[in-house]
Amino acid sequence: MAKYLFLVPVLLIWIYSIHVCSKAKLPFWHFLVGSVGLFIIMVIYVRPVLTEPLARAVAEISSIFGNITGVFQANFKYGVIFIGNLKEVISMQIDFECSGLLEMIVYISVIAFFPVYSIIERVMVGILGLVYILMTNVIRIIIICYVVHFFGPDSFNIAHTLIGRIFFYGASIVLYFLVFTKAQIKRQKVGGFGYNTDH
Amino acid sequence: MVITQIINDILHSAIFWAAWIIIPFIMEIIPAFGNIFLLIKKYFDKKNIPDIDYYPEISVIMPIYNSADTLEACIRSINDSNYPNNKIRVFLVNNQGQDNSFDIYAKCQNDFPEIRMQWMNAKQGKSRALNMALFNSEGKYIINIDSDGILEKSALKNLVHRFETDPDIDCMTGVILTRPDIIEKYRRGFERLVRKLEFVEYAQAFLAGRNYATETNSIYTLSGAFSAFRKSSVLKSQLYNTDTICEDTHITFQMKYLYGAKVGLCEDAIFFVDPIESIDKLYTQRQRWQRGSLEVSHMFLSKALKVRNMFTNASIRTLVYDHTFAFPRAIWYLAVLCLLFMGYSGKIILYSMGVIFLLYIIVGYLYYFFILKYLKNFPDIRKYYKKRWGSIPLLLLFNFVIFFIRFAGIINSIGTDSAWKTDNIHEERDKVDNVIQMEFKRINDIRARMERVFNNDEE
Numbered sequence: 001m002a003k004y005l006f007l008v009p010v011l012l013i014w015i016y017s018i019h020v021c022s023k024a025k026l027p028f029w030h031f032l033v034g035s036v037g038l039f040i041i042m043v044i045y046v047r048p049v050l051t052e053p054l055a056r057a058v059a060e061i062s063s064i065f066g067n068i069t070g071v072f073q074a075n076f077k078y079g080v081i082f083i084g085n086l087k088e089v090i091s092m093q094i095d096f097e098c099s100g101l102l103e104m105i106v107y108i109s110v111i112a113f114f115p116v117y118s119i120i121e122r123v124m125v126g127i128l129g130l131v132y133i134l135m136t137n138v139i140r141i142i143i144i145c146y147v148v149h150f151f152g153p154d155s156f157n158i159a160h161t162l163i164g165r166i167f168f169y170g171a172s173i174v175l176y177f178l179v180f181t182k183a184q185i186k187r188q189k190v191g192g193f194g195y196n197t198d199h
Numbered sequence: 200m201v202i203t204q205i206i207n208d209i210l211h212s213a214i215f216w217a218a219w220i221i222i223p224f225i226m227e228i229i230p231a232f233g234n235i236f237l238l239i240k241k242y243f244d245k246k247n248i249p250d251i252d253y254y255p256e257i258s259v260i261m262p263i264y265n266s267a268d269t270l271e272a273c274i275r276s277i278n279d280s281n282y283p284n285n286k287i288r289v290f291l292v293n294n295q296g297q298d299n300s301f302d303i304y305a306k307c308q309n310d311f312p313e314i315r316m317q318w319m320n321a322k323q324g325k326s327r328a329l330n331m332a333l334f335n336s337e338g339k340y341i342i343n344i345d346s347d348g349i350l351e352k353s354a355l356k357n358l359v360h361r362f363e364t365d366p367d368i369d370c371m372t373g374v375i376l377t378r379p380d381i382i383e384k385y386r387r388g389f390e391r392l393v394r395k396l397e398f399v400e401y402a403q404a405f406l407a408g409r410n411y412a413t414e415t416n417s418i419y420t421l422s423g424a425f426s427a428f429r430k431s432s433v434l435k436s437q438l439y440n441t442d443t444i445c446e447d448t449h450i451t452f453q454m455k456y457l458y459g460a461k462v463g464l465c466e467d468a469i470f471f472v473d474p475i476e477s478i479d480k481l482y483t484q485r486q487r488w489q490r491g492s493l494e495v496s497h498m499f500l501s502k503a504l505k506v507r508n509m510f511t512n513a514s515i516r517t518l519v520y521d522h523t524f525a526f527p528r529a530i531w532y533l534a535v536l537c538l539l540f541m542g543y544s545g546k547i548i549l550y551s552m553g554v555i556f557l558l559y560i561i562v563g564y565l566y567y568f569f570i571l572k573y574l575k576n577f578p579d580i581r582k583y584y585k586k587r588w589g590s591i592p593l594l595l596l597f598n599f600v601i602f603f604i605r606f607a608g609i610i611n612s613i614g615t616d617s618a619w620k621t622d623n624i625h626e627e628r629d630k631v632d633n634v635i636q637m638e639f640k641r642i643n644d645i646r647a648r649m650e651r652v653f654n655n656d657e658e
Contacts, residue, residue, distance in 0.1 A: 020631055020634050020635060020638075021631070023634045024627070024630035024631050024633070024634045025630070026622075026627055026630060026631070027610050027611050027613065027614075028606070028607035028610040028611050029627070029631075031610045032529070032533075032610075035529075035530060036530060036533045039530055039533075106527055106530050106531070109530055110526050110527070110530060115610070115613045115614060116613050116614075161221065162221065165221055165222070166221070166225065169222050172527070173509075173519070173523060173524075174506050176523045176524075176526055176527065177504075177506065177509065177519060177523045178506070180522070180523060180526050181504070181518060181519065181522045181523045182504040184493065184522070184609070184612075184613060185493065185496050185497050185500060185501060185504060185518070185522075186497070186501055186504070187613075188493050188494060188496070188497035188612065189614070189615065189616040190442050190443055190494045190497055190498060190616065191442035191443070191616060
């Protein structure tokens with residue numbers, strides 16, 4: 001529990017650093033200190049609390065699809081998925097890595113301090129992004145379950161480490177492209193400069 | 200089945216378990232090997248084209264802005280080049296500089312009488328200066344060079360040779376390298392090391408990066424310091440744009456997207472510039488480059504920002520690598536340390552980073568090897584580059600720092616127009632110091648006031 005004793009001073013130092021960067025009009029340092037700080041704080045303090053509920057939610061949502069097709073089922077209480085095939089039943093535990101929580105934390109950390117958007121926009125785009133990450137993660141789990149169902153337990157590593165991860169990463173890049181790149185390029189200001197700066 | 204088993208075994212091993220091997224491998228290492236393949240192919244496809252026996256007239260445009268210190272060396276390098284001096288016409292376009300550049304020009308007219316030189320005065324701005332000279336140039340080819348560098352002896356001839364023998368190409372960038380003689384004047388240690396790394400970085404960016412990009416017509420920007428055009432092509436364009444700080448990238452995009460021109464690298468035309476003056480300068484220079492590329496993307500790609508174009512449009516793909524990836528990457532880099540404190544085993548993270556590091560180094564050495572091949576006609580510079588073999592692993596560290604500077608450029612571009620003055624590191628530190636001092640002063644004032652009130656009460 002020692003880590004909770006540090007929470008208050010850590011928060012104070014972080015908030016004060018953000019305040020200084022903001023007052024000194026240093027947008028980059030404001031973003032960096034804000035985002036990285038928020039990431040670290042969330043990983044240490046929020047991750048342990050949210051991992052299990054999120055893992056259960058992912059298992060539960062995935063199982064809706066699994067139940068319909070009869071390929072896999074989920075145990076909500078333990079966040080475990082049971083994949084049945086002709087010969088056996090394979091169980092798969094949704095852990096921290098599979099929950100997509102880390103990806104969500106990264107996304108929240110970036111969007112919270114991304115100055116292209118107003119505060120309200122950040123909240124809206126933030127929520128939409130989280131739903132997107134949750135749903136793409138569910139699709140990833142479904143893909144893994146299907147591969148394991150059809151190709152057996154030996155295919156689990158390929159399904160999980162390769163196919164699932166590439167899909168999830170690709171989906172994340174689409175999100176980041178639309179939320180960060182497209183928004184910034186569209187709103188980029190051009191012109192109005194003199195030539196007395198360095199060459 | 201055996202193959203599946205092997206793949207499974209590899210995936211099962213602790214090293215492959217970590218996410219940060221597969222993704223960088225697919226996104227960076229595999230494309231890098233593809234690029235190396237293009238370099239090999241280009242090298243072996245190269246035919247020996249005989250020398251040209253006719254030298255057309257060329258116009259060299261040189262924007263001047265307080266260039267007194269460097270101008271003479273630059274003009275001398277034109278005079279000393281192996282292109283016939285009577286076929287070169289130089290336009291020196293002063294854009295509101297205040298120093299004695301004109302006197303240097305007048306002296307050069309006496310010292311180098313064979314070269315026809317013309318002084319012009321333009322409104323403020325490099326783009327305006329370039330445009331003014333473009334209107335007035337009569338040469339078959341137009342070559343822009345900065346006044347703070349020097350041409351390699353055969354650079355002009357090699358450019359013209361390429362234009363004359365490859366009718367498809369409309370504009371080219373030369374190779375920019377920093378000057379080894381000046382690098383070696385820096386104090387041994389950190390200062391010189393940074394300049395050596397910058398030298399290797401330039402060599403890699405041009406002789407590898409733009410070299411393979413030429414093969415797929417995906418060069419993102421011609422170098423503003425040394426680029427060349429067919430006059431017939433460039434005069435069809437909208438000329439240099441005066442709104443953006445990156446007029447060189449803008450004209451590259453114009454040529455590519457508006458006129459379907461082929462943009463390439465002339466790998467045997469070298470222009471030497473001074474190494475970076477200071478870390479502060481590096482910090483603002485790279486941010487300015489990043490800002491410029493975002494501005495030009497805004498001007499040309501705003502309507503093309505669709506997900507499917509990530510696969511089909513080379514400029515969108517560059518944007519994804521430069522901008523989209525930068526966000527998760529910045530957080531990840533700094534968060535790796537944090538992850539060591541979590542359930543993740545430090546050993547696995549270190550192994551993973553080690554494998555990626557090793558792969559990057561292998562790629563770096565493959566580039567190094569091919570750059571040596573491409574430098575074979577320049578023995579001195581090749582020798583200097585060859586000695587830099589130890590810099591290849593360190594370049595990763597240099598690129599890591601540059602990544603953060605460019606990322607700063609991304610964030611600092613938001614909500615500001617081109618007039619935004621980028622602070623250097625010292626100015627940023629001063630700003631932070633000022634804020635903290637002001638706040639402590641305010642706290643002290645409040646404390647003093649309370650003390651006074653307290654003391655008055657006591658009295």
